[in-house]
Each structure stands twice: as C-alpha cells, then as structure tokens.
Amino acid sequence: MAAILGGGLGGLSTGYYLLKNCVNAHMKLALFEASDFYGGWIRSIRTNDYIFEQGPRTIRPKGPYGLNTLNMIQELGLSEHVSAVLPSHPAATTRMVCVGHTLHTLPSRFSQIFTKTKPFSKPLILAALHDLTQPGLELKDDSIYNFVSRRFGQELADYAVSPMICGICAGDAKEISVKFLMKTLFEYEQTHGGVLKGVVKNMFKPQPENEQALSELALKSQEERWSVYTLQGGLETLPETLKEHLVNNNVEVHSNSKIEEIEFVDSSSVLLRNKKGEILDLKHVYSAIPAHALAKLVERQHPHLSEQLEQIPFVNVGIVNLFFDSQETLIAPAFGFLVPPKENSPILGVVFDSCCNPEQKGTVLTVMLGGRWFKERFGDNITKDQLLAIAMKEVRSILKITMEPTVSHVNILEKCIPQYVIGHYDRVEYIRKYIKQHNLPLSLVGCSYDGVGINDVIYSAKAQVERDCTV
Structure with a gap:
C-alpha cells in the first residue's frame, strides 16, 4: 500500500x-x-447571495501548467461549472495599485508604455531602455526586487513587482527569489548580459511545443483567450x-x-x-x-x-470577506487593487469578487492583511474583530464605501503560504x-x-x- x-x-x-x-x-x-x-x-463559504473565498478564487489557464489543470477539470466532469473571464472584461483589463490612498490603474495595453501614467514618473518604455544600458551581473540567485530594480529601475520594482508579490504569495519582493516568477528573464541576464538582449537572441529560436494532449476545455480557453476562470459554487x-x-x-x-x-x-x-x-x-x-x-x-x-x-518559511494571512447588499454597485469594475509594501499599509490588497464572479449579488470584497508583515503590524494577539475594523477603515478610506457590510467573515490563515x-x-x-x-x-x-x-x-x-x- x-x-x-x-x-x-x-x-x-x-x-x-x-x-x-x-x-x-x-x-x-x-x-x-x-x-x-x-x-x-x-475553502468557499456559499449562500444564495454571495460566495466568500477563504483562499484562491481564480485560476490562470495559460501555459503547460494551466492547460494541465483544464485537462483535469474536464476529466472530472466539471467543464460546465467553469466561469471564464475574457480578455475584454474589466477584471482582465483593470488592475490597480494604491499609492497614498489613491488608486492607479496599471498599464494593460502595449500603447500605454509610451505615455506617463501614475504612479510612475516616466513612461515605462524608458524602463525597458534602462535594461540596455546596465551591465550584466553574475549571480547564482537574487531577490526579484533587486533584479527588477537593476534591470528596469526602482519604480517598476516598487509599484508593479512588489505589490504583485504581495498578491501572489503575501511576501516581500526583497526576499523572494527572482526564480519564483522571472527565472527565464534572470537566465537571459546571466547568459546574455541583459534581458532585452536575451529576448532578441531567443526570439527566432523554435519554441518547444506543448507535448500534452489538450482537452476541449483547454482548447476553448486558448481560442477565447481566457484571462482567468473560476468554478460555479466556488x-x-x-x-x-x-x-x-x-x-x-x-x-x-x-x-x-x-x-x-x-x-x-x-x-x-x-x-x-x-x-x-x-x-x-x-x-x-x-x-x-x-x-x-x-x-x-x-x-x-x-x-x-x-x-x-x-x-x-511560511507566513500568516488575514482574510476579511465583506458582502454589501446594495442594488447599486459600490465599486468601479476591476479585478481589485494591491498596495505596495513601501506604503506601510496594514492591508496587502482588496479583490473585487463581485466583478470577477457573475454569481455574486450586491458588492463582495475580500481584504487581505499581513502576510510577511503580519506579526510586526498586528502582534501575536490580534483578534478577528480588530482585523475587521482595520479592513473596514481601509475600505472606507480608499474605496469611499460608507455603508456597513451586510455580512462579514474574518479568518486568520496561519502558516498558509510558503515563501520562496x-x-x-x-x-x-x-x-x-x-x-x-x-x-x-x-x-x-x-x-x-x-x-x-x-x-x-x-x-x-x-x-x-x-x-x-x-x-
């Protein structure tokens, strides 16, 4: 056995x-x-009006790993339960960061890299050009923050990559290995002396084909270019x-x-x-x-x-789910927002669940707190009521929501995410x-x-x- x-x-x-x-x-x-x-x-808390997700809420369909999951989902007979977010949906096009308690939409189209958009002080195309002027640095490993700062500038590291790491693993980009998300780009620097040089030199090399047979569901995700998807019922x-x-x-x-x-x-x-x-x-x-x-x-x-x-190492994450039973939506359509660590905010970000999932009624939000900074910001004896109060204070300040939530749920997920x-x-x-x-x-x-x-x-x-x- x-x-x-x-x-x-x-x-x-x-x-x-x-x-x-x-x-x-x-x-x-x-x-x-x-x-x-x-x-x-x-873990999904289900009612007729809302679904509170305690952990992950969406799945990415792209790449060999994403296609493999879709194969499994079809084999399990769950294809009809899939609810996809298409590339034109606000949850795919509008992802924000909060700087100074003000929300800024990150560029999502190629044309936007040529214009200055807050919180960045210059067009992002200059960050790419920065890579061409920097010498290569031979390293076995590095933090993703150091790597991005070195190749593309500190602003991109602070306002794009650092909050992204908060959203993915509730971690500190200054500690997380560059191989966690950018292994190929790091290898380009180590092999070719720069990221763009590596991209150009590998542009015309034949790409390895996906060897796994694809299910109808996986093929559909490619044809419709899904951004993310979830499952009905959570x-x-x-x-x-x-x-x-x-x-x-x-x-x-x-x-x-x-x-x-x-x-x-x-x-x-x-x-x-x-x-x-x-x-x-x-x-x-x-x-x-x-x-x-x-x-x-x-x-x-x-x-x-x-x-x-x-x-x-592992980190603790506080999760505060909020349901506002309102006929009028209380948020602009978007996936949600993340907060750069340099803002020293008690929250990591907020997901707009009612925008991502058509099953939700009213306005449903999930606030994420703590992560790598849980203990230093909340100590060892923080209560669920205190976390709810902290989350609501930030929601009121940033999203300007004045009404009280109809239903809330708070959980502290102890040692829930490993840190690479x-x-x-x-x-x-x-x-x-x-x-x-x-x-x-x-x-x-x-x-x-x-x-x-x-x-x-x-x-x-x-x-x-x-x-x-x-x-």
Whole structure:
C-alpha cells in the first residue's frame, strides 16, 4: 500500500494521478488528512447571495501548467461549472495599485508604455531602455526586487513587482527569489548580459511545443483567450470533486487521521504512527503536507532532513470577506487593487469578487492583511474583530464605501503560504537529493516545493507521480 499525507489540493491531486498512472488491482492507496476538511486553503463559504473565498478564487489557464489543470477539470466532469473571464472584461483589463490612498490603474495595453501614467514618473518604455544600458551581473540567485530594480529601475520594482508579490504569495519582493516568477528573464541576464538582449537572441529560436494532449476545455480557453476562470459554487468544488473521485475509485480516505511520526525501514518499507499509536506498514509515502509539518515527522530518524525542511518559511494571512447588499454597485469594475509594501499599509490588497464572479449579488470584497508583515503590524494577539475594523477603515478610506457590510467573515490563515526566498530552489534540490541518496520511500509534492499556485500544485503532483511510475 502507498499512502498520501494531506488532503489538500496537493494530496488529492496526487491520488488522482496515482489512479491514472500507477494504481492497479494489486496496489492499494490510502490518504490521511489530519482534519475533517479536504481542500487545504481552498475553502468557499456559499449562500444564495454571495460566495466568500477563504483562499484562491481564480485560476490562470495559460501555459503547460494551466492547460494541465483544464485537462483535469474536464476529466472530472466539471467543464460546465467553469466561469471564464475574457480578455475584454474589466477584471482582465483593470488592475490597480494604491499609492497614498489613491488608486492607479496599471498599464494593460502595449500603447500605454509610451505615455506617463501614475504612479510612475516616466513612461515605462524608458524602463525597458534602462535594461540596455546596465551591465550584466553574475549571480547564482537574487531577490526579484533587486533584479527588477537593476534591470528596469526602482519604480517598476516598487509599484508593479512588489505589490504583485504581495498578491501572489503575501511576501516581500526583497526576499523572494527572482526564480519564483522571472527565472527565464534572470537566465537571459546571466547568459546574455541583459534581458532585452536575451529576448532578441531567443526570439527566432523554435519554441518547444506543448507535448500534452489538450482537452476541449483547454482548447476553448486558448481560442477565447481566457484571462482567468473560476468554478460555479466556488473553487472548493474542485477539491470536493477530487475527493469524490478518489472514494469512487476505492482509495481509502481517512479524515481526522493525523500522523505523528514516519519511520523508514528500507527503500520499500516505511512505518507510519498515527495519533492513536497505531502502526501502518507501507511501501511508499507521498507527503503533501507543509514542509514544516513533515519536518516534525522525520526529525527523530533524519534530523538533518528535518532541519532543511524547517528552513522553508511560511507566513500568516488575514482574510476579511465583506458582502454589501446594495442594488447599486459600490465599486468601479476591476479585478481589485494591491498596495505596495513601501506604503506601510496594514492591508496587502482588496479583490473585487463581485466583478470577477457573475454569481455574486450586491458588492463582495475580500481584504487581505499581513502576510510577511503580519506579526510586526498586528502582534501575536490580534483578534478577528480588530482585523475587521482595520479592513473596514481601509475600505472606507480608499474605496469611499460608507455603508456597513451586510455580512462579514474574518479568518486568520496561519502558516498558509510558503515563501520562496533566495536559495529556495537549491534547498529543495538538496532535500530531494538527500531523500534519493538515503533511499527513502518518500516523495514530496505540494506548495512547499514547486510553486504556490493552484496550477503549480496540481502539476507538481502529476510530475512526481509520473517520475515514480516510470522508475
């Protein structure tokens, strides 16, 4: 029997791909979730009037990873539940940053790079030209902030890239590795001495084709050029359907089953001890739990591995969902706005859910708070009522909404997003080499290692399972 630890998206996707590629009548599969909830940080609060998303709310369809997720969604029978945002929609064209409590729309069309638009003090085309005048700098890794500042100027780093990092991983661009989002551009600098030089030299090289067969849904997303999409009834529909798929295919799914320790016997035998003291004898373990949680399970037998896993930092994020039951929309159509860290704001940004999702009635907003700066801004004992008051103060000041929310919901997501700081990818490579060198029957999947987005987590499971099944 093989076991999966964790019933979040990573664990459920691992089960899905094991069923698809490896599991047969002679191999049993079990999934262990420590809580009574499946889906990890994907959680949707549903009513007839609104959907409050506690975690991710949209999925990007582009690239091999995005197309892979669409393939999965069609195979699960969820195509009819997809609600796409087309490129002409305000949620695709209007993304803003808040500087000095004033909202500024970021350029979204090529023609806009030739004119000066606030908060930038000069046309963005000059940022591109800045790259041509800067010498290359040989580095193994760098922060995404330093890289963008060096190649394109500090304003682009401050007002575009830094808030974007806040929105993606609630992190500090001055700490996050450039390889997190701009690996190819960084490699252009290292290889060719500059980003634009690298772009030009690679422009006429044949691009690798996407080798995976595309579903009708994936092809439709390309033809219609979707910006993002969501699922009717909220994104929790995806993990719910995945869990149902596993159960229907005879996977043993155990809730409230926390594993207390992993003991490796040899390369094809591993023992799991649960909180009841029971010992489970298995052939292989797929860990889809956070790196810091896995670190505790292997600490006694492999303290060095545990130490390396613990070095992957995570941050807390406050989530405040607001529903205003108003016939008249209270916001301009847009995806929402993010706040650059240099503004020292208590909030990371606000998503305009009622613009992104046609199911929403009235005005629905999600305010994100804290992240990398959670403790320094809120301390250790912040209450949900205090977070709500802080969120509402910012919403009133920035969006000029004076009415009280009809319904609100506040949650503090503790250690919810890993931070891919400088050196992260070398650390993950080292961890996997350690596992291989010690012949441990253990595979790592999930957001701790190969990407924090929905598409990344699903593809991480697919890639790991396919590697294991071909060995």
